[in-house]
Every structure is written in structure tokens, then in C-alpha cells.
Amino acid sequence: MKAVQILGDISSPRIVTNDDMPTPSPSGSEILIKVHAAGITGDAVTWPEIYATPSRIPGHEISGTVAALGPDYLGPLAVNQEVFGMLSADRGQGQAEYAICSAAEIAPMPSSISHAEAAVLPIPLLTAWETIVDHGKITPSTKVLLTGASGAVGSVFVQLVSLLTGAHTIALASAQNHEALRKHGAENVVDYKAAGWEKSIGKFDVVFDTVGGDILTKTWDAVADDGIVVTVGDPPPAWAFGRGKAVEAETRPGVRYMHFIVSPDAERLAEASSFIHSGRMKPLAVQSFGFGDAVEGWTYAQQRNRGKKAVIVFDVYNCKRD
Missing domain, CATH: 3.90.180.10 (Medium-chain alcohol dehydrogenases, catalytic domain)
Incomplete structure (x- = not known):
């Protein structure tokens, strides 16, 4: 072959x-x-x-x-x-x-x-689903910040979080992608190039980071004191896979944080398939x-x-x- x-x-x-x-x-x-x-x-x-x-x-x-x-x-x-x-x-x-x-x-x-x-x-769908249900435990009242929103995972997440929970998401992306993200269901979109966005954007219960690096570091200023930062950024942060503690956790001890690698899930794929077939989710x-x-x-x-x-x-x- x-x-x-x-x-x-x-x-x-x-x-x-x-x-x-x-x-x-x-x-x-x-x-x-x-x-x-x-x-x-x-x-x-x-x-x-x-x-x-x-x-x-x-x-x-x-x-x-x-x-x-x-x-x-x-x-x-x-x-x-x-x-x-x-x-x-x-x-x-x-x-x-x-x-x-x-x-x-x-x-x-x-x-x-x-x-x-x-x-x-499959990877964007399952990554978004696992974040929403398993790690973020997002509900309709959860305040969510999404980074890298115009990427594959981000584009699916914006749609899926609305379908599964009805929660509103603030999406971080470059300006040319803002209109498309609003159509997908983002409540508001912020330009990641805007100076100081992390200090003015507010505090969020769940931060879902798909970028890593400097963007991930900045999200610590936007997460609530009892919130969670979930990242799938590649390369993974230094603390991923149990290799230590995040530096930011020293001053934000109440914030939970995690990096994960997505797992297969045929049942979730089947349910997402129905969303796509019915037109409720765009490919x-x-x-x-x-x-x-x-x-x-x-x-x-x-x-x-x-x-x-x-x-x-x-x-x-x-x-x-x-």
C-alpha cells in the first residue's frame, strides 16, 4: 500500500x-x-x-x-x-x-x-469536547476565555460549547477572524495583538488555551482566583506531564491548571456527527x-x-x- x-x-x-x-x-x-x-x-x-x-x-x-x-x-x-x-x-x-x-x-x-x-x-472535535465536559466542567453560567480561537480546535470549540452547554465564550484571535467567530457563536472577540488585553478582559472561570507560550502565560492574569487554565498548546509547558509546578501558581495558589493529550471517543464522534449532519455545526x-x-x-x-x-x-x- x-x-x-x-x-x-x-x-x-x-x-x-x-x-x-x-x-x-x-x-x-x-x-x-x-x-x-x-x-x-x-x-x-x-x-x-x-x-x-x-x-x-x-x-x-x-x-x-x-x-x-x-x-x-x-x-x-x-x-x-x-x-x-x-x-x-x-x-x-x-x-x-x-x-x-x-x-x-x-x-x-x-x-x-x-x-x-x-x-x-476528530482531533479538534474530541479536544474541544473533552475540555468542555471533562476538564472545564462548563455549565451555562461558566465564563469562558478561548485563545487561538481561529485555529481548528478553537473554531470547533466555539460552536460545540454553545451546543453542549449554552455558555458564552470570549474568543481571542486576530482581527480578520472576528466576524467568522461571532457567526460561530462567540459572545465577544478580542484581538490578541491588543496591548494589555490580559489585564482588561476580565476574569474567567475557565481559560482554554490552544496556543501555549506567551499567550498561555498571559492568561493567568485573566483567570479567576478559583478558576482553571486548560491548555493543549504545543509544545507543552514546562510543567506538563507532572514535570513540576507552574511558576504562576506561586502567587495564584487557588488556580488549577492542566495540559492534556486528547483521547479517542467513538460515542462523542457519533453525537458530533449528528450536529454536523443537521447543520448545527459547520465543518x-x-x-x-x-x-x-x-x-x-x-x-x-x-x-x-x-x-x-x-x-x-x-x-x-x-x-x-x-
């Missing part, structure tokens, strides 16, 4: 394409997916798990059809059914013509969108690249402020929607 690989090491990664990789076979209760499209996350070249994977095939977001079911699979999915999903962080290997997954990782995809659009949704804008242009696609995905989510298309015919 055809597949993308990341060769070299984490200090000097090299994206290549390979036309002659072995096609996997499902065992036990595994599911084999014929991948029509696979999302690209540019920062994935810095994730250590890819360098421990024998195949060196990256990719955690896929959309396609069920090609085969393992002998022990007893679930509702059927061969040729259209699905989308997120492969677990420790495995991946989605940027290939075929990929192995578990039932917990995939769900029926929304029939109203293309495979290219479906392939870039992300995508920039598609054929397998032969996969290296170019990775270059595009690593650009900041690109406006669209990059996707590799393995099956052009099946990625189309009338």
Missing part, C-alpha cells in the same frame, strides 16, 4: 512517501479501514511516539470505509460503511491507504460532508493534497495562520460529495 513516513529523528525529521508498504490485516476485534483521506497535524513531527513506531507512518485522523473486520468484532459497523475517527496517540499510522483501528476510535461519518472534511474533524475549511503531493501538504500544515486544515487524499473519487 501507499503510505507517508517520517524518517530521521525528532531533531531532523524528513517526510517521504512510500509506494510499497505492507497492508495490515485486522486481528481479534480490530477494524481495517480503507483510508480515503487523512488529516495532517504539522506539529506531529515533534511527537515522540512516531519515532517509536516501526512503520514510521504518522497520522491520527482518518476518514474512509470499513474494509474488513477482525474475527472477534461484534459491533454494529459493517464492511463498506463510511466512518471517521481518531487513532490513539500511541499508535497512529493513519496516513496510509489502509489503517487498523479499534471500535472505540471510529464512528459513522456525517453523510453531508466529504471525506476530506471528515478527516480533519472546517480544508486544503487537500493528493498522495503524490503529501510532502507539500506537510509543508502547508506546518505554516501558521494558514486558514485551512491540511488533508491527504488517498481516494479522490470517494472523497467527492455531490
Whole structure:
């Protein structure tokens, strides 16, 4: 089968394409997916798990059809059914013509969108959902600040938090993205380039940071004394993964803070699929690249402020929607 690989090491990664990789076979209760499209996350070249994977095939977001079911699979999915999903962080290997997954990782995809659009949704959807429900425990009365609101995770979060909780969100983004974010449901939008925004914006129960770095540091001035800062910024802060305490916590002891890596969740994907199919949630804008242009696609995905989510298309015919 055809597949993308990341060769070299984490200090000097090299994206290549390979036309002659072995096609996997499902065992036990595994599911084999014929991948029509696979999302690209540019920062994935810095994730250590890819360098421990024998195949060196990256990719955690896929959309396609069920090609085969393992002998022990007893679930509702059927061969040729259209699905989308997120492969677990420790495995991946989605940027290939075929990929192995578990039932917990995939769900029926929304029939109203293309495979290219479906392939870039799982990580943003599940990251936003996990923040809203599990970590932020957001309710209708929760005051929420979102950073990096125009990115993939931010764009989905603004829509999903309204659908799931009705809470109002203040979104931090560059000026050219303000109108789109208001249409998605942001109560107000603030320019992250405005001097001193962190001291004048108010205090929030939940800060959801998707940027990291200086922006994450500034959000400590905008979180309530008993609030929480949740970040998925990449690279992770120095205190992530139990490596110590945040410096800011010395003077703000009541503020909770956490960094997390999103987990697969087929049930949440299925529910989000209904939101998209009904038109209550809009899909992300995508920039598609054929397998032969996969290296170019990775270059595009690593650009900041690109406006669209990059996707590799393995099956052009099946990625189309009338």
C-alpha cells in the first residue's frame, strides 16, 4: 500500500512517501479501514511516539470505509460503511491507504460532508469536547476565555460549547477572524495583538488555551482566583506531564491548571456527527493534497495562520460529495 513516513529523528525529521508498504490485516476485534483521506497535524513531527513506531507512518485522523473486520468484532459497523475517527496517540499510522483501528476510535461519518472534511474533524472535535465536559466542567453560567480561537480546535470549540452547554465564550484571535467567530457563536472577540488585553478582559472561570507560550502565560492574569487554565498548546509547558509546578501558581495558589493529550471517543464522534449532519455545526475549511503531493501538504500544515486544515487524499473519487 501507499503510505507517508517520517524518517530521521525528532531533531531532523524528513517526510517521504512510500509506494510499497505492507497492508495490515485486522486481528481479534480490530477494524481495517480503507483510508480515503487523512488529516495532517504539522506539529506531529515533534511527537515522540512516531519515532517509536516501526512503520514510521504518522497520522491520527482518518476518514474512509470499513474494509474488513477482525474475527472477534461484534459491533454494529459493517464492511463498506463510511466512518471517521481518531487513532490513539500511541499508535497512529493513519496516513496510509489502509489503517487498523479499534471500535472505540471510529464512528459513522456525517453523510453531508466529504471525506476530506471528515478527516480533519476528530482531533479538534474530541479536544474541544473533552475540555468542555471533562476538564472545564462548563455549565451555562461558566465564563469562558478561548485563545487561538481561529485555529481548528478553537473554531470547533466555539460552536460545540454553545451546543453542549449554552455558555458564552470570549474568543481571542486576530482581527480578520472576528466576524467568522461571532457567526460561530462567540459572545465577544478580542484581538490578541491588543496591548494589555490580559489585564482588561476580565476574569474567567475557565481559560482554554490552544496556543501555549506567551499567550498561555498571559492568561493567568485573566483567570479567576478559583478558576482553571486548560491548555493543549504545543509544545507543552514546562510543567506538563507532572514535570513540576507552574511558576504562576506561586502567587495564584487557588488556580488549577492542566495540559492534556486528547483521547479517542467513538460515542462523542457519533453525537458530533449528528450536529454536523443537521447543520448545527459547520465543518472546517480544508486544503487537500493528493498522495503524490503529501510532502507539500506537510509543508502547508506546518505554516501558521494558514486558514485551512491540511488533508491527504488517498481516494479522490470517494472523497467527492455531490
